[in-house]
Amino acid sequence: MEIRKKINLKNYNRAGLLESFSKHEVPVISTTSNVDITKLKKYVDINSVNFFISMSYFVSLTINEIPQLKQRIIENVLYEYDTINPGYTILLDDETFTFCDSIHSNLFKTFNQESIETISKVKETPDTEMKDKNDMFFISNIPWFSFTSFSHPYFSKYSYIPIVTFGKYYSTNDSVFIPVAIQVNHALVDGIHLGKFYKKLSQYLLKAEKYLNG
16 A cells, blocks of 8 residues: 655645755754643543643644645655654653654544553663654653743754654643644745644644544
C-alpha cells in the first residue's frame, strides 16, 4: 500500500514560495498559542487518563487533517504522506531523555495503548538514534514552566518535520489553558496552515469527552 504520493511541482500552487524559502539559511518558523484544555483536563482527572497521551492524541488527529503538515522534501522531491505518526521525547529517571516512535490511530483506545507500550519500552531501552523519520512528527513536553515562544534545533534535511511542544498548563478564572508551540518549515507551511492547526485542535478539545470515549 502506498504511504506517500509524489507531488508534481508543475501543479503545486506554492512552487514559487517553496523555491524561495528553501534558499533561506533559517527556513523554519515557530509560533505559540494558548489553547483551552478545560474539558480535557476535567475528563482526564475524573477518568485517570494520561494527560500527555491524551493531548498528543488530539494533536495527532489535527496534524493528520492538514496536508501541508504531512508534506516532506526528500532528495529534492516533494511528497505527501497519507498518515504521519507521533514521536515523543520521554524523560528518564536520570533526567536525560529518549526518543519514542509511536503510531497514529483515529481511535483513542488504540492510540493510548500503543503509546503506553512504546513509552514503556524506550524507558527500558532508550533510543537516541537519528534515523529517517520523515513519516513522523515530533511532540515534546515541557511541563515545568509555561512559555510564550519556543524553538528547536534541527537538521536541515529533516526541517520539514513539524515539532509540537506543550508547556505547563495554568488556570485563569474557571478555564485551563496550555501553551502549544509548533515549528515548521516555511517552504511548505504558511501562517494560514498554522491557523488551521490551532483552530482544528481547539475544536477537538472542546469535544474531548466524545473522542476519548470513542
